[in-house]
Structure formats: structure tokens, C-alpha cells
Amino acid sequence: MRMTYREAMRTALREALAADPRVFLMGEDVGRYGGAYAVSKGLLEQFGPDRVRDTPLSESAFVGAGIGAAVAGMRPIVEVMTVNFSLLALDQVVNTAATLRHMSGGQLSVPLVVRMATGAGRQVAAQHSHSLEGWYAHIPGIKVVAPATAHDARWMLPAALREPDPVFIFEHAMLYPEEGEVGDAPGPLPLFRAAIRRPGRDLTLIAHGGSVGKALAAAERLAREGIEAEVVDLRSLRPLDDATILESVRRCHRAVVIDEAWRTGSLAAEISSRIGEAAFFDLDAPVARVCSAEVPIPYPKHLEDAALPQPDGIYAAARGVLKPTAGVTV
Amino acid sequence: MATLDAPAVSPPQAAVAIDPPTARAWLGQMLLIRRFEEKAAELYSAGKIRGFLHLSIGEEAVSVAAIGALTERDNVVSTYREHGHALVRGVPPGAVMAELFGKANGSSRGRGGSMHIFDAGRRFYGGNAIVAGGLPLAVGLALADRLRQRDAITACLFGDGAVAEGEFHESLNLASLWRLPVLFLCENNYYAMGTALGRHQAETDISLKGAAYRIPSAAVDGMDLLATTAAVRQAVDQVRSDGGPVLLECRTYRFRAHSMYDPELYRSKEEIDQWKLRDPITLFRARIERDGILTGAELEALDREAREATDRAVAFAEAGEWEPVADLLKDVYAREPPCA
Numbered sequence: 001m002r003m004t005y006r007e008a009m010r011t012a013l014r015e016a017l018a019a020d021p022r023v024f025l026m027g028e029d030v031g032r033y034g035g036a037y038a039v040s041k042g043l044l045e046q047f048g049p050d051r052v053r054d055t056p057l058s059e060s061a062f063v064g065a066g067i068g069a070a071v072a073g074m075r076p077i078v079e080v081m082t083v084n085f086s087l088l089a090l091d092q093v094v095n096t097a098a099t100l101r102h103m104s105g106g107q108l109s110v111p112l113v114v115r116m117a118t119g120a121g122r123q124v125a126a127q128h129s130h131s132l133e134g135w136y137a138h139i140p141g142i143k144v145v146a147p148a149t150a151h152d153a154r155w156m157l158p159a160a161l162r163e164p165d166p167v168f169i170f171e172h173a174m175l176y177p178e179e180g181e182v183g184d185a186p187g188p189l190p191l192f193r194a195a196i197r198r199p200g201r202d203l204t205l206i207a208h209g210g211s212v213g214k215a216l217a218a219a220e221r222l223a224r225e226g227i228e229a230e231v232v233d234l235r236s237l238r239p240l241d242d243a244t245i246l247e248s249v250r251r252c253h254r255a256v257v258i259d260e261a262w263r264t265g266s267l268a269a270e271i272s273s274r275i276g277e278a279a280f281f282d283l284d285a286p287v288a289r290v291c292s293a294e295v296p297i298p299y300p301k302h303l304e305d306a307a308l309p310q311p312d313g314i315y316a317a318a319r320g321v322l323k324p325t326a327g328v329t330v
Numbered sequence: 331m332a333t334l335d336a337p338a339v340s341p342p343q344a345a346v347a348i349d350p351p352t353a354r355a356w357l358g359q360m361l362l363i364r365r366f367e368e369k370a371a372e373l374y375s376a377g378k379i380r381g382f383l384h385l386s387i388g389e390e391a392v393s394v395a396a397i398g399a400l401t402e403r404d405n406v407v408s409t410y411r412e413h414g415h416a417l418v419r420g421v422p423p424g425a426v427m428a429e430l431f432g433k434a435n436g437s438s439r440g441r442g443g444s445m446h447i448f449d450a451g452r453r454f455y456g457g458n459a460i461v462a463g464g465l466p467l468a469v470g471l472a473l474a475d476r477l478r479q480r481d482a483i484t485a486c487l488f489g490d491g492a493v494a495e496g497e498f499h500e501s502l503n504l505a506s507l508w509r510l511p512v513l514f515l516c517e518n519n520y521y522a523m524g525t526a527l528g529r530h531q532a533e534t535d536i537s538l539k540g541a542a543y544r545i546p547s548a549a550v551d552g553m554d555l556l557a558t559t560a561a562v563r564q565a566v567d568q569v570r571s572d573g574g575p576v577l578l579e580c581r582t583y584r585f586r587a588h589s590m591y592d593p594e595l596y597r598s599k600e601e602i603d604q605w606k607l608r609d610p611i612t613l614f615r616a617r618i619e620r621d622g623i624l625t626g627a628e629l630e631a632l633d634r635e636a637r638e639a640t641d642r643a644v645a646f647a648e649a650g651e652w653e654p655v656a657d658l659l660k661d662v663y664a665r666e667p668p669c670a
Binding site for chain 1: 405436437438439441442446448450455456457460463468471472473475477496500504660661662663664
């Protein structure tokens with residue numbers, strides 16, 4: 001069935017609320033407003049204010065309350081409006097959600113799901129546009145996934161709710177209106193495995209979330225020139241699916257990592273380093289990276305576009321690693 | 331400077347009766363905390379305990395009154411100065427001491443240490459070393475109880491330092507807005523580490539802060555076990571009957587340094603000595619003696635029992651094993667992720 005990414009996520013939420021009385025949704029404007037990105041529209045009417053809870057603008061308190069409710073055996077889904085706002089809850093994420101199981105010697109579980117929008121592209125400037133999911137992927141004790149397709153938006157949530165540990169779902173804000181095919185079952189791919197979105201043989205493009213579509217666009221252009229790029233959608237940022245990444249790189253011998261975060265200290269750096277550690281002698285060129293320019297995301301369209309990874313830049317980086325004596329970063 | 335004036339106290343609504351078994355239990359618990367922590371300090375100097383060790387010596391009446399007013403069904407969220415809370419809650423002294431040692435037979439299998447004592451079976455949810463970090467957790471535990479219509483309250487303990495944090499204000503607002511059964515219990519010992527209350531709070535009467543969130547609030551002399559017991563019982567009853575939160579400020583004082591690293595440059599010996607005149611154990615023992623509730627021999631026996639329980643706890647910790655290094659990554663996740 002074809003539906004938008006937004007509808008897919010809403011379908012998943014509706015199903016989760018209907019299926020399990022332990023599940024409830026809370027966050028800023030998830031109820032009467034219908035969600036800042038209209039994901040939860042209609043859910044308050046269907047499930048009532050106990051299970052679709054509008055919260056005050058208190059990220060730390062309601063993320064922490066989600067942790068407490070999860071510890072007590074509920075299955076809370078907490079929506080944080082954007083990744084930038086989630087920084088106000090980082091204490092609860094890093095110091096509590098990620099630590100309770102270990103610090104208690106295995107006595108406590110935190111089966112919590114936190115969803116939030118990430119990414120740029122809507123001209124909402126430097127406090128609503130960042131891609132900080134890589135920071136979250138740094139933290140042992142939590143798991144991080146990033147659906148790039150409507151199908152994953154539909155099926156990652158139920159899989160996340162079955163996890164006994166905190167799972168963070170990063171939804172790229174530009175994807176909400178994107179339409180895609182949604183299967184009526186999750187499919188064979190487990191939650192923490194990467195997907196090959198386009199098979200190829202000449203190089204591997206590795207991306208996640210909002211960058212997957214851009215990588216596919218670059219691959220189309222390369223295909224018109226006779227180059228077959230394989231596109232790997234990470235899906236899971238923690239744990240990283242090393243096996244799928246390395247298998248592809250060993251087969252294609254060249255790789256470009258695309259990441260909407262800043263290059264310095266990025267997930268792209270981590271992936272590129274893992275490839276270097278494990279597949280160095282399979283590489284025919286240094287791994288290239290396409291990341292955001294190291295600038296707070298600017299407001300005007302032309303500058304925002306210039307700050308972000310784009311298909312042209314991915315194409316150029318791919319062309320770079322395909323040169324006989326390659327070694328460029330774009 | 332910390333105020334040494336007699337704190338403004340809400341008069342207890344009902345007198346607390348003390349019969350001999352009650353006196354024995356309460357004094358026994360206070361003495362156990364005192365002797366246990368004195369021994370812990372000694373073992374710290376001996377290198378058996380490392381990291382941070384925060385002692386609650388001087389604050390025992392609050393531990394006994396606060397935890398003693400709860401039932402087994404209630405939840406407890408505590409701070410990094412939590413040995414007393416854990417002991418009164420019934421966490422075995424041996425498991426607490428072994429946790430301080432970092433041994434595998436500790437209450438958190440040694441993973442937490444002094445600041446992170448957990449006991450899920452006793453609904454003791456830590457052991458939180460982020461000041462005010464436990465308050466949102468407490469709100470969530472109470473929310474889960476409310477959603478499942480489980481008849482229980484959550485007692486959330488925190489210090490005066492926590493009151494300056496945003497999480498204090500966010501949590502009080504949320505608990506009141508949603509009418510959740512949380513007892514917010516502030517152990518005001520007049521210092522946020524080394525910063526005196528008057529140097530970190532524009533309003534030093536912490537009990538006044540509940541009003542902004544429409545939370546019924548009171549303050550009590552936390553050195554007086556009977557007054558504190560009466561106040562906590564009243565607060566707990568109110569949380570149970572109203573269903574919403576209550577804020578209770580217990581005014582107390584720690585006689586020891588903030589942690590074992592603290593040279594105490596920020597307060598005078600005279601100030602500490604003045605507070606020691608109101609040692610909660612001395613005050614309670616004097617009351618028991620005055621009223622002839624226990625004999626001198628019985629009082630001696632209680633102290634001996636506390637020392638013996640402490641010695642047994644140390645022996646249990648000494649006998650514990652170190653967790654094998656091969657288990658380092660255990661309990662980061664419920665099970666190993668398929669790939670990392």
C-alpha cells in the first residue's frame with residue numbers, strides 16, 4: 001500500500017496503542033495539536049488523554065518520566081519535537097536511560113521508545129535543523145535507528161517496542177510528506193540490520209535517514225554514465241551493521257559515506273574508520289565523506305542547500321574515489 | 331551562611347507514640363546508619379572503598395522517618411547520599427557494604443558503588459548521583475502506578491542543591507499538573523556541596539517553592555525524629571488520600587564532609603559543633619531515657635548490635651568475589667546486540 005512516511009508512522013502508533021495497554025504516547029503537542037509534524041493527528045480522539053498525553057515544555061521531566069514509567073513496566077513512546085530540543089533532556093538520556101541497567105547490576109530495564117525529528121531542509125535555521133543522531137549513537141546503553149522509507153517508518157516502531165532497552169527513532173523532517181510503498185508485514189530485515197537499497201558493483205554509498213534519497217539520486221546519475229553504485233541504508237546507527245557495510249565495501253572496493261551531521265567527530269568518521277580497520281586491503285581508494293558544512297544551518301534557501309549534502313556533491317565524491325589515484329573529500 | 335536559627339516547623343498534627351519496640355527499632359536503625367558509615371569512612375582511609383563516599387552522619391532521623399513511613403508497595407528514588415535510605419528500606423547491610431567495596435555480592439553487583447545502590451525487589455530505584463536527576467524518574471514511576479491504578483506512592487528524596495536545578499521545577503510542575511502520587515522529600519542540609527543555601531537560593535525557605543506548583547508543602551526540624559516522623563506520616567497520608575504530590579522539607583545537617591575529598595573550607599568548626607548539639611541520635615536517646623522507655627542496658631545493647639551488624643557487613647563484603655573482567659560488557663543491554 002502506498003502512504004506517506006507520516007501516515008506510516010501514525011499507522012504504527014495507532015496499532016501500538018490499540019495492541020498493548022502498556023503503550024502510551026507523550027510529548028509536546030502530541031494530543032490536541034496533533035503533533036508538531038502532524039504524526040499523531042487523530043490519536044487523542046481515538047485513545048483519550050491518558051494514553052495520548054500533552055506535556056509541558058519540560059523535555060527533561062517528560063523524557064525522565066518516560067524512563068520511570070518504562071522501569072515500572074509500561075511501554076512509553078515519548079515524542080520530542082526536534083533533536084535540537086532533545087538536548088534539554090540529554091541528562092536523562094545519558095545519565096539515566098543509558099545507565100540504569102548497568103549501574104543497577106542488571107536489575108532494571110528501560111523499555112522506552114523516544115521518537116524525534118531530525119535534519120534540515122525546511123529553512124528553519126540554526127536551532128531546528130541539526131542532525132545530532134550521531135551523538136546519540138555514541139552512547140552505550142541505548143539503541144538508535146533512523147527509518148529512511150515509509151515502510152521502515154511503519155515497521156520500526158513495533159520492533160522498537162519489543163526491545164528491552166531504550167530505542168531512539170530519528171525521523172528526518174523532510175521525509176514526512178514522502179510517499180512510499182508500505183508492506184503489510186515488517187519483512188525479513190531485523191531492526192538493527194542495514195539494507196541495500198540499490199545493488200551495485202563499482203562503489204558503495206553509505207547513508208541513513210534523509211540522505212538515502214540523495215544517495216539514490218546520485219547513484220541514478222552515475223548509472224547513466226555506466227557506473228553501478230551500491231546504496232547502503234544504515235537503518236540502525238547503534239548498533240552499526242558492520243557485516244553489511246563491510247561486505248558491500250569488500251565487493252565494491254570503494255566507499256563514500258554520506259552524513260548530514262558535521263564531518264568532525266561524526267558517525268561518518270566512525271564508519272569510515274571501521275572500514276579502514278577491517279577492509280583496508282580491499283579498498284582501491286581512500287574512503288570519502290560527504291557531510292554538512294561546519295556551520296550552524298543558515299536560514300536562506302541557497303545557503304541552507306549549500307550547507308547540506310546534495311546529490312551533486314555525492315556524485316562528485318563518487319567520481320573522486322573512482323579515479324585511479326583517488327583521494328578526495330567533498 | 332547556613333542559618334542556625336530554629337527552623338520554622340509545621341506542628342505535627344498527631345503525637346507520635348513510642349512504645350519500647352518502636353523506640354528500639356528506630357534507635358537501632360539510626361545507630362546502624364551511624365556505625366555503618368563510621369566504619370565506611372575508616373575503610374575508605376584503609377583503601378577498601380574508593381571513588382566518592384558521601385556520608386549522611388547527622389541526617390539519620392530523616393532516613394528513618396522518611397523510609398519508615400512507606401509500605402513495601404511504595405517506590406523510593408534516592409540520591410548519592412543514600413546508605414541510610416537503603417539500610418532502612420531493608421537492603422541487607424552486607425549487600426550495601428559489598429557495593430561500597432565494588433564486589434560482585436554488592437547490591438548492584440559492584441557496578442554502582444556508594445552512589446548507586448539499587449534493589450529492584452524492594453522498589454529502591456537508586457542511588458542517583460546527578461543532582462535532581464531522580465525527580466523525573468520518580469514522576470514516571472508514579473505515572474505508571476496511576477495508569478495501572480496501582481495503589482502506591484513514590485517517595486523521591488533529594489537535597490537542597492537539587493532545588494536550583496531545572497529538573498526540580500519541571501518535575502514538581504508535571505507531578506502536580508497530572509496529580510501524581512509523589513512525596514517530594516527535600517533533605518535540606520544547608521549545603522549544595524560547599525555552597526551554603528543562602529548563596530545558591532534567592533528564597534531559602536524551600537517549602538515555599540511548592541506553592542508555585544499548587545503543591546501542599548511543609549517544613550520540619552529534621553534533627554527531631556519524632557517531629558519528622560509525624561510530618562512524613564502526615565505528608566504520606568495526604569499523598570495517598572489526595573492522589574497528588576506533597577513537598578516536605580526536612581531541615582537537617584551533615585556532620586561530616588561532603589565527600590571524602592572535601593577539606594571543608596566553606597564552614598566553621600563552631601557551626602558544625604553547634605549543630606552537633608542537636609545530634610538526632612542524642613536527642614532521641616535523651617527522650618527515651620527521660621521517659622524511661624528503654625533501660626540503660628537496653629540502649630547499650632542497641633549500640634552493640636549496630637556495631638556487630640556493621641562488622642558482619644564488612645565480613646560479607648570482604649568475602650565477596652570480584653566480578654570477572656570477562657563480564658565487563660554485561661548488562662549494558664539486556665542481550666548482546668546483533669552487531670555493535
